[in-house]
Amino acid sequence: MSNNLRQGSLHIVNVSRIRKRGALSISEGRIRVMIKWFWSNLAAAALSPTLYLLSIGIGVGKLINTHSGGVDGVKYLTFLAPALLATAAIQNAMDEAVFPTLDGFKWSKSFFAMNATPISSSQIADGILIAALVRTFFSVTIYGCTIYFFGGFSSLRGWLAIPTALFAGAAFGAFILGIAAATNNDDSFFMILGRFVMMPLFLFSGTFYQLATMPFYLRWIGWISPLWHATELSRYFTYGHRLSGVMVLVHAGFLIAMFIFGLHNARKQFTKRLSK
Amino acid sequence: MEDISQNPVLIQAKGLSKRYGEFVAVAGIDFEVKKGESFGFLGPNGAGKSTTMRIIAATLNRSSGEITILGKDPEKYGPEIKAHLGVVPQTDNLDNNLTVEENLFVYGRYFGLSKKFINGKIEELLDFAQLVEKRSVKVETLSGGMKRRLTIARALVSEPEILMLDEPTTGLDPQARHILWDRLFRLKEQGVTLLITTHYMDEAEQLCDRLMVMDKGSIMAEDSPAGLIKKYSTREVLEVRFGSDRNATIAPELQKLVERIEVLPDRILMYADDGEVILHLLKEKGMHPITSLVRRSSLEDVFLRLTGRTLID
Numbered sequence: 001m002s003n004n005l006r007q008g009s010l011h012i013v014n015v016s017r018i019r020k021r022g023a024l025s026i027s028e029g030r031i032r033v034m035i036k037w038f039w040s041n042l043a044a045a046a047l048s049p050t051l052y053l054l055s056i057g058i059g060v061g062k063l064i065n066t067h068s069g070g071v072d073g074v075k076y077l078t079f080l081a082p083a084l085l086a087t088a089a090i091q092n093a094m095d096e097a098v099f100p101t102l103d104g105f106k107w108s109k110s111f112f113a114m115n116a117t118p119i120s121s122s123q124i125a126d127g128i129l130i131a132a133l134v135r136t137f138f139s140v141t142i143y144g145c146t147i148y149f150f151g152g153f154s155s156l157r158g159w160l161a162i163p164t165a166l167f168a169g170a171a172f173g174a175f176i177l178g179i180a181a182a183t184n185n186d187d188s189f190f191m192i193l194g195r196f197v198m199m200p201l202f203l204f205s206g207t208f209y210q211l212a213t214m215p216f217y218l219r220w221i222g223w224i225s226p227l228w229h230a231t232e233l234s235r236y237f238t239y240g241h242r243l244s245g246v247m248v249l250v251h252a253g254f255l256i257a258m259f260i261f262g263l264h265n266a267r268k269q270f271t272k273r274l275s276k
Numbered sequence: 277m278e279d280i281s282q283n284p285v286l287i288q289a290k291g292l293s294k295r296y297g298e299f300v301a302v303a304g305i306d307f308e309v310k311k312g313e314s315f316g317f318l319g320p321n322g323a324g325k326s327t328t329m330r331i332i333a334a335t336l337n338r339s340s341g342e343i344t345i346l347g348k349d350p351e352k353y354g355p356e357i358k359a360h361l362g363v364v365p366q367t368d369n370l371d372n373n374l375t376v377e378e379n380l381f382v383y384g385r386y387f388g389l390s391k392k393f394i395n396g397k398i399e400e401l402l403d404f405a406q407l408v409e410k411r412s413v414k415v416e417t418l419s420g421g422m423k424r425r426l427t428i429a430r431a432l433v434s435e436p437e438i439l440m441l442d443e444p445t446t447g448l449d450p451q452a453r454h455i456l457w458d459r460l461f462r463l464k465e466q467g468v469t470l471l472i473t474t475h476y477m478d479e480a481e482q483l484c485d486r487l488m489v490m491d492k493g494s495i496m497a498e499d500s501p502a503g504l505i506k507k508y509s510t511r512e513v514l515e516v517r518f519g520s521d522r523n524a525t526i527a528p529e530l531q532k533l534v535e536r537i538e539v540l541p542d543r544i545l546m547y548a549d550d551g552e553v554i555l556h557l558l559k560e561k562g563m564h565p566i567t568s569l570v571r572r573s574s575l576e577d578v579f580l581r582l583t584g585r586t587l588i589d
Contacts, residue, residue, distance in 0.1 A: 006466060009387075009434045013359040018388040029382040033373040109369040113430075115335055116363035117386035118355035275336060 015118055022119040026127020034135055045139035049146045074239045081152040082161045082234030083207040085143055086227055089165035092139045093173030096132030101180040115274045122267040129177055136169040160237040168230030171255040174262030181269035201225045229254045284311050286469055291341035294327050301327040303493035314470040316484030324493040325473035329442050333363050362431030362439040368423045370415045377411045380433055387434040397433055405429035421452030440471045457482050477575035496582040508581045509573035514551035516565035517543045533557055538580055
C-alpha cells in the first residue's frame with residue numbers, strides 16, 4: 001500500500017448521505033455499463049422505429065389514408081405514433097429491468113456485492129429502475145425524433161407522447177422488476193415473457209387500430225395492458241383523441257397503481273432474496 | 277451513542293444462533309473480536325463459519341442470541357454497520373461488464389465517496405493488488421488470483437474498520453495464495469481488524485492472532501494458533517505407515533508407547549513431545565514402519581483431537 005494516510009471509514013463514510021443518494025449510486029454504475037454499449041444501443045433505438053415507420057406507418061398508412069382518410073380523425077402515422085412510442089418504452093424498460101436483475105442475482109451475483117455496502121436492498125431495486133428509465137428516455141427520445149422526421153406529429157403536442165411513454169415504461173418496468181427478482185429459471189422466464197406477455201400486449205392493446213374495433217371477448221387484454229392505457233392517454237394528449245374525464249383518470253390511475261404496486265413488490269423481492 | 281472508534285471490542289456475540297427449520301447452522305456461540313485483531317473461524321465446510329460471517333455482515337438475521345458490531349445491533353443498524361465493513365465473499369462477485377478500475381470506482385460510489393477521493397484511492401489499491409497494468413482490462417479476462425486480489429482491493433476502497441474474508445484463498449494455486457497472504461499481512465500491520473474463515477490450517481496459522489475452531493455450528497475451542505496446539509496436542513507428531521492392512525492391527529501396540537494415537541486410513545499419528553525418541557523405541561521393539569515422518573504438531577492435529585475428523589474430509 002502507498003504511504004497515503006489511512007483515515008478510516010468512520011471518518012470518510014457518511015451514512016445519511018447514502019440513505020438519500022444510494023439509489024442514484026446504483027444507477028450511476030448501471031449507466032456506466034450502458035454507455036459501453038452506447039453505439040449499439042443508439043442503433044437499436046433508431047433502427048427499429050425507422051423500420052416500423054417505413055413499413056407500417058408509411059406503407060400501411062398510405063393504404064389506410066387513401067381508403068378511409070386515416071383513423072380516429074387523424075392520419076394513420078399520427079394515430080400510430082403514441083402506441084409505437086409506448087411500446088418502445090415498455091420494451092426498453094423491461095429489458096433494462098430484467099437483464100441486470102438476472103445478472104445481479106444469478107449470473108455475476110453483483111447485487112450481493114452491493115448488498116454488502118450501506119446501500120439497502122430497496123435502494124438497489126430503485127437504482128436499477130431509475131437506470132432503466134434513463135435508458136428508456138434515451139430510446140424514446142430518439143424514437144420521437146424519428147417519428148417527427150417522418151411527419152408523425154401533427155403539432156407540437158405530439159411530443160407529449162414521450163413523457164407519457166416514459167410513464168408507461170416506469171409502470172411496466174417496476175412491475176417486471178419484482179417478477180424478475182423472484183425468478184430462478186431464466187430460460188423459461190424469457191420465453192414466457194416474450195411469447196405470452198409482450199407479443200399479446202403489442203398486438204391486442206389497440207396499437208394498430210382502436211380497441212373498440214376488436215371483438216368484445218378480446219378487449220380484456222387491452223384493459224389489463226399498460227400499453228393500451230398509455231396509448232389512450234397519449235392519443236388524448238397528442239391529437240385530442242376523445243376521452244371522458246373519468247377515462248383519463250382510469251388510464252392514469254391504472255399506470256400509477258401498476259407503478260406503486262410494482263415498485264413495492266420489487267423492493268420486497270429484492271430484500272427477500274438478498275437476505276436469504 | 278457511544279464512541280465506537282474508542283471501543284476495543286468491535287464484535288461481541290452471546291448465544292448467537294441461526295436455524296433453518298430443524299437444521300441448526302449456528303448453535304448458540306459466544307465470541308469477541310477486538311480492534312486490530314486478526315480473528316479466524318476455522319472449521320470444515322458446513323461448520324457454520326459463513327453463516328456467522330453473514331450475520332456479522334448484517335446480511336442475514338439471527339434466530340436468537342445477541343450480537344453487536346461496533347456497538348450496534350445489525351438488525352437495527354444494517355447500513356451504519358455495513359459502512360465500516362469490507363466484505364470479501366467466498367465467490368467473487370465483481371461486475372464482469374466493467375474494467376478493473378471501474379469496479380473499484382463504482383464500489384466506492386456505493387459508500388457515497390467522492391469521485392476525487394475514489395480516484396486517488398484507485399491508484400493506491402491497484403498498486404496494493406498488483407493490478408496497475410490490468411487497470412483498463414475487463415474483469416472477466418483476469419486470472420482467479422487477480423480476481424481475488426481485486427475483490428479484496430474493492431473491499432478496501434472505503435477504508436473499513438473490519439475486513440471480512442470468507443475462504444480467501446480457496447481455489448487459488450500456491451503462488452497466488454502466498455501473494456494474497458502477503459497482502460493481508462500488510463493490512464494487519466496497518467491495524468486493520470481482519471475476520472477470516474478458512475478450512476486451511478496453514479492459512480489460519482499464517483494470518484490469525486486468535487482462532488475459533490468450529491464444527492457443526494458450535495465452538496470447539498478458542499485460542500491463538502500456538503495456544504491451541506499447546507493445549508490440544510503434543511509438541512511433535514510421528515507419522516508412521518505399516519501398510520493399510522497392518523495399520524489397524526498394530527495400533528494397540530503403538531498406543532502403549534505414547535499418550536495418544538490417531539489411526540487414519542493410510543497412516544497412524546503418534547503424539548509425543550519428541551518424535552525421534554518414539555521412532556527409535558519402535559525400532560528397538562522390532563516394529564519397522566514402511567515410512568516414517570517426524571513433524572511439529574499443527575492445527576490439523578488440534579482439529580482431529582477435538583472432532584475426531586480431519587478438516588478436509
